Amino acid sequence: xxxxxxxxxxGGAKLALGLANRLGPDEITFVVNTGDDFEHxxxxxxxxxxxxxxxxxxxxxxxxxxxxxxxxWQFMAALEDLGGExxxxxxxxxxxxxVTRTQMLNAGSSLTEATAHIAARFGIRHRILPMSDDPVRxxxxxxxxxxxxxxxFVRDRCVPTVTGFEFQGIDDAKPNPDILERLGECDGIIICxxxxxxxxxxxxxxxxxxxxxxxxxxxxxxxxxxxxxxxxKGPTAKMMxxxxxxxTASQVAEHYGDLLDGFLLDEQDAALDGTLxxxxxxxxxxxxxxxxxxxxADATLQFINTL
Amino acid sequence: xxxxxxxxxxGGAKLALGLANRLGPDEITFVVNTGDDFEHxxxxxxxxxxxxxxxxxxxxxxxxxxxxxxxxWQFMAALEDLGGExxxxxxxxxxxxxVTRTQMLNAGSSLTEATAHIAARFGIRHRILPMSDDPVRxxxxxxxxxxxxxxxFVRDRCVPTVTGFEFQGIDDAKPNPDILERLGECDGIIICxxxxxxxxxxxxxxxxxxxxxxxxxxxxxxxxxxxxxxxxKGPTAKMMxxxxxxxTASQVAEHYGDLLDGFLLDEQDAALDGTLxxxxxxxxxxxxxxxxxxxxADATLQFINTL
Numbered sequence: 001x002x003x004x005x006x007x008x009x010x011g012g013a014k015l016a017l018g019l020a021n022r023l024g025p026d027e028i029t030f031v032v033n034t035g036d037d038f039e040h041x042x043x044x045x046x047x048x049x050x051x052x053x054x055x056x057x058x059x060x061x062x063x064x065x066x067x068x069x070x071x072x073w074q075f076m077a078a079l080e081d082l083g084g085e086x087x088x089x090x091x092x093x094x095x096x097x098x099v100t101r102t103q104m105l106n107a108g109s110s111l112t113e114a115t116a117h118i119a120a121r122f123g124i125r126h127r128i129l130p131m132s133d134d135p136v137r138x139x140x141x142x143x144x145x146x147x148x149x150x151x152x153f154v155r156d157r158c159v160p161t162v163t164g165f166e167f168q169g170i171d172d173a174k175p176n177p178d179i180l181e182r183l184g185e186c187d188g189i190i191i192c193x194x195x196x197x198x199x200x201x202x203x204x205x206x207x208x209x210x211x212x213x214x215x216x217x218x219x220x221x222x223x224x225x226x227x228x229x230x231x232x233k234g235p236t237a238k239m240m241x242x243x244x245x246x247x248t249a250s251q252v253a254e255h256y257g258d259l260l261d262g263f264l265l266d267e268q269d270a271a272l273d274g275t276l277x278x279x280x281x282x283x284x285x286x287x288x289x290x291x292x293x294x295x296x297a298d299a300t301l302q303f304i305n306t307l
Numbered sequence: 308x309x310x311x312x313x314x315x316x317x318g319g320a321k322l323a324l325g326l327a328n329r330l331g332p333d334e335i336t337f338v339v340n341t342g343d344d345f346e347h348x349x350x351x352x353x354x355x356x357x358x359x360x361x362x363x364x365x366x367x368x369x370x371x372x373x374x375x376x377x378x379x380w381q382f383m384a385a386l387e388d389l390g391g392e393x394x395x396x397x398x399x400x401x402x403x404x405x406v407t408r409t410q411m412l413n414a415g416s417s418l419t420e421a422t423a424h425i426a427a428r429f430g431i432r433h434r435i436l437p438m439s440d441d442p443v444r445x446x447x448x449x450x451x452x453x454x455x456x457x458x459x460f461v462r463d464r465c466v467p468t469v470t471g472f473e474f475q476g477i478d479d480a481k482p483n484p485d486i487l488e489r490l491g492e493c494d495g496i497i498i499c500x501x502x503x504x505x506x507x508x509x510x511x512x513x514x515x516x517x518x519x520x521x522x523x524x525x526x527x528x529x530x531x532x533x534x535x536x537x538x539x540k541g542p543t544a545k546m547m548x549x550x551x552x553x554x555t556a557s558q559v560a561e562h563y564g565d566l567l568d569g570f571l572l573d574e575q576d577a578a579l580d581g582t583l584x585x586x587x588x589x590x591x592x593x594x595x596x597x598x599x600x601x602x603x604a605d606a607t608l609q610f611i612n613t614l
Contacts, residue, residue: 041406041410042349042350042406042409042410042413043349043406068385071381072379072381072399074378074379074381074398074399074400074403075382075399075400075402075403075406076403077400077403078375078399078400078401078402078403078404079403079406079407080403081403081428081429082403082404082407082424082425082428083407083424083428084403084406084407084410091381092379092381092382092385092399092402093381093382093384093385094385095382095385095399095402096381096382096383096384096385096386096387096388096389096391097385097389099348099349099350099382099386099391100386100389100390100391102349103348103349103391106349117389117390118389121388121389121390122388
């Protein structure tokens with residue numbers, strides 16, 4: 001009954017695009033972190049869901065690395081003139097999505113329904129499932145106090161030192177029921193090369209989710225977001241260093257622990273192959289081209305079939 | 308202590324600009340209809356307040372006749388792709404204003420405060436006072452049932468036949484306290500050439516407002532929005548015909564009744580001068596150029612001084 005892929009932002013969305021190129025809508029479902037969602041300027045913004053939506057719709061902005069392609073910024077300029085908050089850049093076209101989702105949520109739709117509506121309008125046939133319809137908010141702890149995730153990530157550009165994380169609301173958040181249902185009958189779970197702490201942990205820490213994964217018959221594999229001791233994108237390595245964890249692929253595998261049945265290492269980390277407490281494989285995991293994305297999807301699926 | 312001008316949309320804003328060119332911020336205050344405000348796409352939209360704001364800021368869109376100058380429409384295009392409501396055209400730059408106001412109202416500011424903040428950021432020194440901080444919603448009655456004002460005016464392009472009007476919420480709406488205070492000490496009240504039924508009546512029908520105007524020592528003058536039997540802009544004449552009222556300047560004066568101390572007729576209606584139950588004067592009131600606006604402001608102020 002296909003695969004489930006757990007994903008966060010840009011790195012995860014790259015592999016998701018490769019998987020979507022290889023597997024049909026019935027063969028893979030994407031489970032997306034919503035811990036970095038936030039309400040801003042009266043809008044309900046879901047950065048990871050939107051990154052995946054724009055990526056699968058081939059509408060992502062390859063110049064900025066985030067947001068929507070062919071974007072314009074007149075709204076931001078007007079907001080700035082009016083003294084508004086402009087640290088989170090919302091493009092004019094991107095706004096159409098946020099306004100649509102906010103309106104649907106205010107009218108009583110669930111986040112899953114709003115996400116499905118938007119994806120369908122973008123011509124996406126694969127299912128994109130927010131990890132939960134209940135609000136979970138990642139808080140980054142720093143020596144100067146707690147920061148909502150987007151304040152840490154975008155406004156403060158990941159400069160503050162991280163001392164820990166908190167997922168507000170998670171104890172009361174129900175995992176998306178569609179996910180649990182699919183877990184019961186799937187052929188494999190893929191943890192995309194996203195940030196383990198702020199992209200994947202919010203999903204894993206949903207009540208009952210980790211147990212459901214452990215009880216699941218299908219193999220769970222993760223692709224290391226750390227390659228050669230560095231994060232390909234984002235603050236993963238910086239966070240690990242600040243948390244006194246060596247920023248290595250081994251430590252990522254360690255972090256996921258006995259949840260994993262397999263771990264995919266980049267060629268740069270081939271020396272680690274066979275040295276971990278979990279089955280490993282080695283592949284080229286730095287995804288620059290569409291072919292890289294498809295090749296990594298193939299390597300991941302082949303690996304799962306050996307487990 | 309100066310003048311008060313009651314105004315609605317485009318026609319009123321034209322005279323307001325002329326008045327603002329002649330009188331300083333301490334000499335004239337603008338009182339604006341909010342009966343056509345509405346919540347749309349999760350935004351709090353005040354078409355008449357915004358028309359005046361953009362006009363006084365010299366940011367109004369002279370090509371469309373509404374909205375903001377140098378506008379772009381990427382948001383609308385994105386919204387349309389997502390199946391959203393696009394009958395009310397919100398430009399990318401215009402959106403900056405609506406988001407700012409909505410955010411301020413949601414954070415607890417009054418409409419008067421939000422309006423003042425926005426006007427100040429646009430460099431407007433004159434006071435723009437929403438008629439009330441409480442919601443009043445103009446409903447247009449038609450043979451097919453009631454229509455919220457913007458649905459009648461924009462979506463349905465004033466096509467439905469009007470059988471009457473209703474100002475929802477008006478019994479519970481307090482007139483803006485700043486207005487009542489200024490009424491007590493002003494030199495004259497100017498009813499701009501706006502639609503009497505849907506722009507000026509909501510202001511006049513606020514609890515206590517009509518009595519306050521009658522008790523006010525200063526003269527009240529109106530400028531006819533009907534010229535030569537036709538409305539210069541908008542559905543005033545069409546509404547009068549549908550309500551079985553002759554679409555003449557005389558009937559506009561009749562509509563305001565004993566509230567008026569003076570009525571300004573256009574040169575095209577010079578034949579009516581001296582035939583009404585109120586003091587009249589005649590001036591060129593069709594405002595095509597900025598000089599027309601200033602000249603009509605001068606004529607209005609001169610007229611008030613004779614009363």
